[in-house]
Amino acid sequence: MSALGMTAVLGGCGLTSGSDDVTLRLVAADYGDSAANNSKKYWAKLVDAYEADHPGVQVEVTVYSWNDVDREVKEMVDAGKAPDMAQIGAYADYAADDLLYTADDLLSIPVQAGFSSALAQAGQVNGAQYGMPFAASTRLLFYNKKLFQEADLTPPTTWAELADAAEALKAEGVKYPYALPLGSEEAQAETMQWLLSGGGGYTDGVSTYTIDSAENVETLTWLRDKLVAKKLTGPVAPGKLNRADAFAAFAKGEVGMLNGHPSLMKTAEKQGVEFGMVPMPGVDGESKATMGVADWMLAFKQNGHKEQVGEFLDFVYSEENVLDFSREYDLLPVTNPASDVMSAAAEDRDLKPFLDELALSELYPVGKTSWAEVSAEVKKRIGSAVEPGGSPEAILSQLQSTATTAESSAAG
Template identity: 25%
Template sequence: MKDIWKKVSIFFLAMLIVSFSGCYNASKEKKEKTVAEQKENLVIWAYYETQAQRNGLNELVKNFNQSQNEYEVEWEYVPMTGFVKGLSSAYTENKLPDMAILDNPDTPSLIRLGMFEDITEQVKNWNLEEEYYQSILNTVKYEERYYGLPLNCNSTALFYNKHILEEAGVTPPSDWQELKEAAEKLTTKDRSGFLMCGMEGEQGAFQILPWILSAGGTVDAIDGLPWTETFEFFSELLKSGSMSANCINLTQTDVAREFNEGKTAMMQNGPWVLPMLKEAGTDYGIVSLPENGSPAAVLGGENIIIIKGKNAEGSLVFLNYCMENEELFKFCKSASILPAKISAAKEMAAEDEDMKVFEEQMNYAVSRTSVPQWETIAQKLTDRMYSLVQEN
């Protein structure tokens, strides 16, 4: 009889513990939910499409949310091709986010439209002029006022498949003639020697512009001989089959997929594709883009801005968290992009051999916003590439 009562007592004690534990957990979850509900919600729009970029932003947002009890940030994906149009539409419909992470050449025109918060007074002690690359900092300035902060920066370089080049006895090219000869030698029935993104829009124009600058073009004079030489060079690559005509249909991410699949031996691309290459196990190398007279690079990267009329106070807390902590470095490292802060970019290049070329190119990288009427020029660049494909 005693054994029965002992077993019953143990059973009820166990049930009591389970019940208490369940109540405790429920109470804890309810408390956490209540805290989250009390926070002010902040929304960011971003067009990040690679998994590494998304993971980096997810981690940045999560860490910020856990660091304080006032604001809860979330980010929403908006495709790059319709990003600016989406902001404009949302502006008229009053459905704007609090912040946006957008391509640096898109920033000045939207500043002039009055869409972004002037944060000059709030950041006057942040030493922006000393700590950030001037070329990208200029994209958030208008009439000596600041309307956002540079978040990250990048450029494009030449990636090559080490195994394919070694097998063919080809060394990474350093000038246009070497690239032409190498691409022809590396081209087979199932593989192009070289590939770039020539599609309509900002991505294609971003990849075409450095070739024109290397041929002697300047931000004030894109046309003329440099323009002619560049497109004649592209025409030769297309005519020989060394560059696929499909370049006008491929995003930069698509080009990286072709590279991973062995469909091209060399490609023009940026550091954001590095996680894709590493995950695929591709044996790659990176060198500066082949020159035609002088080295050239075009500044890429994003700025983070605050939408006028939205939660500026909370957004500034988030911007301060990003810029003043190690979070910016961790985010950029995860997303395989350079921080726009000079010291952080140099630190990353010292740690990561793959980033050295891109960090070095920041010393002479040209911003697209420095090109007068860039939007019109960008359209002409990709229109000409499309015409070349039709001609060849």
């Protein structure tokens, strides 16, 4: 995807020609799936409304695809030309280098207190919030209603029921009874969803990596023996199957079950696939925790526009603007006031199950500068753990070693 720029102005110190005027520069990610709904249009409307009420402040927004935005911001920062704000996928490295304002520095008390507590906590490093959540998502188990009816199935609530359903779907000739995307695109997400449903996770919930825990070994061993070895995950090896391909197969009616986020609803509906959604099954019942994902807004200190940035972000996080963004892109609001509205609104009823899961969600350990390296290694290695003959214990041990080393390097 090519970068979508709202403005070519990226250099300079951020001051306009008027001595008291300020130009704020924001780099943002594109959430759209077509030219008709790219994020450039969302920001243009929001900025027009803001500038109309704030003479003397201009906001220049540059929108890049998700393939490019994190790299573009890093290059700007490395060149000494940090934007005032960046809406991207991670914040920990910049926080560790003391380049960011905290939320306390910027936001009014009502706005800061309005963030979902789980998301606000995930944005903290050593008790200070540097990452301001901008968009959120959770996962549910999607199932194809037609295929389930043909196999006389009800949605699973336990791992055993999921495996039995997959067996029945395979017997009916379903191509992917359960799609298990552990390919390089987003293996860390599918893995985390399963680890949580098995009572484990990447960390102990506080600060220590526990990748090689007994619970995690048991989870991957179950996946290897009960799904993959029995050929219940389709013709493509999980380590070669990417999320986008699994979603496309679901929209074609080729998948019985898979973990999905809200955007899959629209994709499936366009193709006429009737689907249901239920919480992720756990070992003995509904999973006690689910995976949440957040993208982040961060503010760099380099240009010194603390007051103007804070006022603009208060506007960005107003209930109306958070609702507009969430509804446009089928994402979950990151503030409690907007969540309350969506939970009660008939127009948002499709998103309510995901909203309900957000309260139970755990996020990646994004406050750790080591997470990027650990996540990359999960993407490379985890698929081999569930191959027939693979060793979950060995792979998880290797990943734990990677995490421990990366943590030591970060601390040093």
